[in-house]
Each structure stands twice: as structure tokens, then as C-alpha cells.
Amino acid sequence: MSLLQAYKMAIKSIMNNKVRSFLTMLGVIIGVGSVITAVAFAKGSTKSITDQLSELGTELITVNISMRNSNRDVNYTDLEEFTEQNAELLAAMAPQVTGSVTLKNSDVTWSSSLIGTTEDYSKINKKGISSGRFLIDIDNTYRQKIVVLGSTIVKELYKGQNPIGKNIKINGNVFKIVGVMEETASSEKGSNDDRIFIPITTAQRLLKSSRINSYQFMATSAEVSELAGTTIENYLFKTYKSTDAYRVTNMSEMLDTLDSMTGTMMTVLGGIAAISLLVGGIGIMNIMLVSVSERTREIGIRMAIGAKRRNILLQFLIEALMVTGIGGILGIILGNLATFLIGKFDVVPSVYSVEWMVLAFGISLLVGVVFGLFPANKASKLKPIDALRYE
Amino acid sequence: MIRINELSKKYEMGDNVLYALDHLSIHIKEHEFVAIIGPSGSGKSTLMNIIGCLDSPSEGKYSLNNIEVSKFNGNELAEIRNFQIGFIFQGYNLVKKLTALENVELPLIYAGIHAKERHVRAKAALESVGLSERLHHMPSELSGGQQQRVAIARALVLDPPLLLADEPTGNLDSKSEVEILNIFKELNAKGNTIVVITHDDSVAKIANRIIRLKDGKLEQESEVIEDELTTSV
Numbered sequence: 001m002s003l004l005q006a007y008k009m010a011i012k013s014i015m016n017n018k019v020r021s022f023l024t025m026l027g028v029i030i031g032v033g034s035v036i037t038a039v040a041f042a043k044g045s046t047k048s049i050t051d052q053l054s055e056l057g058t059e060l061i062t063v064n065i066s067m068r069n070s071n072r073d074v075n076y077t078d079l080e081e082f083t084e085q086n087a088e089l090l091a092a093m094a095p096q097v098t099g100s101v102t103l104k105n106s107d108v109t110w111s112s113s114l115i116g117t118t119e120d121y122s123k124i125n126k127k128g129i130s131s132g133r134f135l136i137d138i139d140n141t142y143r144q145k146i147v148v149l150g151s152t153i154v155k156e157l158y159k160g161q162n163p164i165g166k167n168i169k170i171n172g173n174v175f176k177i178v179g180v181m182e183e184t185a186s187s188e189k190g191s192n193d194d195r196i197f198i199p200i201t202t203a204q205r206l207l208k209s210s211r212i213n214s215y216q217f218m219a220t221s222a223e224v225s226e227l228a229g230t231t232i233e234n235y236l237f238k239t240y241k242s243t244d245a246y247r248v249t250n251m252s253e254m255l256d257t258l259d260s261m262t263g264t265m266m267t268v269l270g271g272i273a274a275i276s277l278l279v280g281g282i283g284i285m286n287i288m289l290v291s292v293s294e295r296t297r298e299i300g301i302r303m304a305i306g307a308k309r310r311n312i313l314l315q316f317l318i319e320a321l322m323v324t325g326i327g328g329i330l331g332i333i334l335g336n337l338a339t340f341l342i343g344k345f346d347v348v349p350s351v352y353s354v355e356w357m358v359l360a361f362g363i364s365l366l367v368g369v370v371f372g373l374f375p376a377n378k379a380s381k382l383k384p385i386d387a388l389r390y391e
Numbered sequence: 392m393i394r395i396n397e398l399s400k401k402y403e404m405g406d407n408v409l410y411a412l413d414h415l416s417i418h419i420k421e422h423e424f425v426a427i428i429g430p431s432g433s434g435k436s437t438l439m440n441i442i443g444c445l446d447s448p449s450e451g452k453y454s455l456n457n458i459e460v461s462k463f464n465g466n467e468l469a470e471i472r473n474f475q476i477g478f479i480f481q482g483y484n485l486v487k488k489l490t491a492l493e494n495v496e497l498p499l500i501y502a503g504i505h506a507k508e509r510h511v512r513a514k515a516a517l518e519s520v521g522l523s524e525r526l527h528h529m530p531s532e533l534s535g536g537q538q539q540r541v542a543i544a545r546a547l548v549l550d551p552p553l554l555l556a557d558e559p560t561g562n563l564d565s566k567s568e569v570e571i572l573n574i575f576k577e578l579n580a581k582g583n584t585i586v587v588i589t590h591d592d593s594v595a596k597i598a599n600r601i602i603r604l605k606d607g608k609l610e611q612e613s614e615v616i617e618d619e620l621t622t623s624v
Binding site: 002005012013016297298300301302303304305306307308309310311383384385388 | 443473485498503505
């Protein structure tokens, strides 16, 4: 008896019991479907975080200074000098002071966040200008009262019209608008578009804080970013004599951390998948055992007219394989449909993972073999006379 | 064709040993039509199972078509059942979810014959029992007599030397019984060796020889006279 023949028999038997076969498959369908969906969800959310991070660039290094356990400090000029000295590692540096401010255009007020920085900020953060200009170094030298607006503010205070050349009140002080940033987050309230930028020297005065507690560096390339980070750490340690006083965050390290988190997530998902498929497999074994005892007489007839033990074994084993195989395929279809839907409704981007589809299908076949073997073996071990007598 | 020598089948129940067949010796020649009859408990079903290679004897020798099968294992017996024996049962024993044609194809599947030839041979076998119009009917759509004819077609499809029938007309009305018995007579006339196990004397009468069993032993062997055979049917 050929394998092809065994497949034909299995299909016939599955088609003869459509409802039961489907219910038997359901465990595998749900198991595989949920695995595919969960993997897609995990990969999708990782992708959206990774995309946001790499938008900033893997060359980005952030330094936060808390001055804890230390009473010394570095100033902007020191770090500027340091950056120039390490030009082979560091391409740019931008200091930052931040604060919350109230903006006012004629009678309309708006709360937003302010960033005081220098020219290199736009280069490091890869942020472009949609009209006008960004800050330049001379604005800092002369403590110019000029401002670059995020797109949210243009939308809320100027109804989307070009505000360049107009004045705006920031915490009661009049600033001249020189530029508008490119939109990056659909101009939503509280997003990266809901920000204004002014020269750092002006900001120190406005916010009445002379300390700069945050710097951004840009490594010359992603490859040297780790070395650049270490160099910055060493420099800062020389000044502060304590590792508690500052924190250096390297974007490429963060991406690595994210990768390992994704790995952990996948392991957990794999475990859940294994359990759900185990449950599905037990269901299949259960139904196959019922099917064997229901078909005992048929087995007896087949044996009487010449079926060998392995013919019977093969027939039931392939039937179990077909059930889990078809279940696996339906599960993959279901999972991909769910993946498509979570992408369509903008939950997370749809990421289709062929490896996981292949893996899930392979595991469902394995479940078929493992849990089909016992019932199939039981069927093949029946004695022909006993099986024939069975009512 | 069939040589059974000093054959026993015993069942041990605690300390008691029950002999279903007790040192039985039977020889059946080729082209014979033999009826084995006896009351229930006489051992005729056990004998049928052993002749049909569905069961193995406890002691003694059994050779079928010059093949000593008493010591064969399950797979070897399956092959003997496939090629040497055609079974016809009282309850027809058709696979309910297969059509008449598919049922007749089953022995050919296990014999490893490919689909095209299988189809042709199964069709021919069904035609030979007069069921060419019923190829794609399910067993439940056929009368008892028709189902038994499908079973006969299935038994014949691999052209085995021995046809073994167990109460073949037990579930049939008298008209169908006559049809089935006529098929048996025709087959025997064509040269098939037929062994029928029955408790029905009218069935036994169409055989050339009757073997009577009682308590696992031979009770009586008798030749059926040719003209008695013709008048009885």
C-alpha cells in the first residue's frame, strides 16, 4: 500500500466526519493561530520601538548629569573642547535645557515644552525645518530672543498659517519666530511636535537656571558609538570622580537591550505555544482513540482481507498527521489574518514571520505524529478475530 | 489444498483446559466444495478462523495450498489472507463508508496494485456477480443479497485459490439465498475451491462433501450424491 493511498484514505475519513475533524483540529488551529498572532504582535511592537529609536540614529549618545555625590561640574565650553579633541569619534554635540512654558499669541494660550539648545541639535536628532531656519551659533552668542516652533504650535496658535516673522510670548517675554520644524508625529498634543526651540543661552535666562543637565552627542558612525560612549564616560569620571553623578546612554546599546528583550518575549511565546499545542495534541489523541474503537470492526475487515499491521498503523497515523497538518495551515491563515488586522487598525505594524509559520507548521505535524502514534499503534495491534467480532 | 493434521486449539481457563478443536485432521482437495456443519460450540467457528488464517492453532499442522502456515506471524498471515483466501461473512462485513467499488478495491490496495488496474479489476469482479449497475452505491443503499454479492466480488477480486464462507446466507431471505448459492455453484464449477461453514442443512446440501463437527472432533464425513444435489435446489 503506497503513502499516496494512505493519504487518500485519510482525506476520505476526514471528509466523512467533517464536523468532528474540524473540532479536533480546533485545538491546533487556535494554538498555531495564537502563536502566529502573538509573534506578529511582539515583532510589530519591537519594530515600532526600534524604528523610533533608529530614527534618532544609532550614533546618538545621551548624557544626563545629576551631580549626585559630587560638587564639581563640567560646562558647555569644556565639552565642546572635548568634542573637538575627539573629532574622530564624535561628530557633534548639543547641550540641552528643558522646561515647561506658556505660549501666548494675541489671546490664545498654549502650554508646551521648551528646549534650549544649539545649532547641532537638528543635525544630531535628524530633525528638519519645514520653513524658515533652525537656531545658529550666533543666536547663542547674542542671546537672541528668537524661537523655532514645533508643528503642533503652528496648528494650535496660528491655525496652520505661516508664523515666520511674527512675535510670540513665551512666559510673558516676546520672541521672534524664525522657523517651523517638520512634522513628525501628526502634530498631536504632547508629542515631539508640541515643542519649541530657543538658543540655550536665552533659555538659561528665561528658565533662570544656569546649569545644563543634558547633552547629546553624535558618534561619527554607529560602529564607534560604543567606544565614543566609553570615552565620554572616562572624561566625565575625571571631573566628577563618581559614576553616580552622570549617566551615559548609548542608542546602539539600547537597541541591543531591546533585542534581548525581544528574545525573552519570544521564549515566553514559544512556551505558551508549546502548551497550547500540547493541549491540542491531547485532544487529537482523545478523538483518535474514540475513532479507533468506533472503527474496530472496519479495522477487522481490513485485516481479514489482507491489511498488514503497518497498513493500519499508517492509515491512522497519516489521518492524525492530516488533521494536525490541515489544522496548522488553517491556524497560520487565521494568525496572518489577525496580523493583518492589527496592522490595519494601527495597533502595531504588521510583521509576517515566515520562520515562525514554518516552525508552527512543523510543530503541528510533530504533534500529529506524537499524539497519533499511540492510537494508531493500538489500532494496528488489534487481533483480526477480535476486531471482526466487535460490535 | 487444505491439509489439517492433528490440529488443536485450546483455551486455558484457570486450571481447566478447553479444547475448541481436539486433534482434528481434515484434508480438502482442490476444486472441492465442502460444507462444515455442526451445532454451536462444536468448534466450527474456531476451525473457520484457523482455515482463514485469522487465528493460529495451539498444536498441529495446517498447510494451505502447500504453504505451512501454522507457525506464521501476523504479517505473513495477512499476506496469505490477501492472496490465498477470499472471505464471505454472514454479516457481509463491508466497510460502510465506502462504495461497492471501493470495497471491492480494498484487497487490491493491500496487494499493492495501482489505481488504474484496481479500478478495472474491481469493476470486472462486480460485473461478474451482476452488480455493474451498483458500482457507486453505498452498502446502506443495497439489499442484503446485493451486499453479499459485493462481498463475493471482493473475495474474488484477487482470484484466490480458496473461498471461505461463514454462514453466507444466514442473514438473507430465501430468494437471495438461492441467488448466492447459485453463484457458489457456478464458481465451484469454474474450479474454485469453496469451504462453507453453516448450520443450515439446505446450504450444506449444495456442497460435494459435508464435514460434521461435534465438540471439536470430526463426527461424520459424507459425500453428497450428485443427483440429490440437483433435486434439492
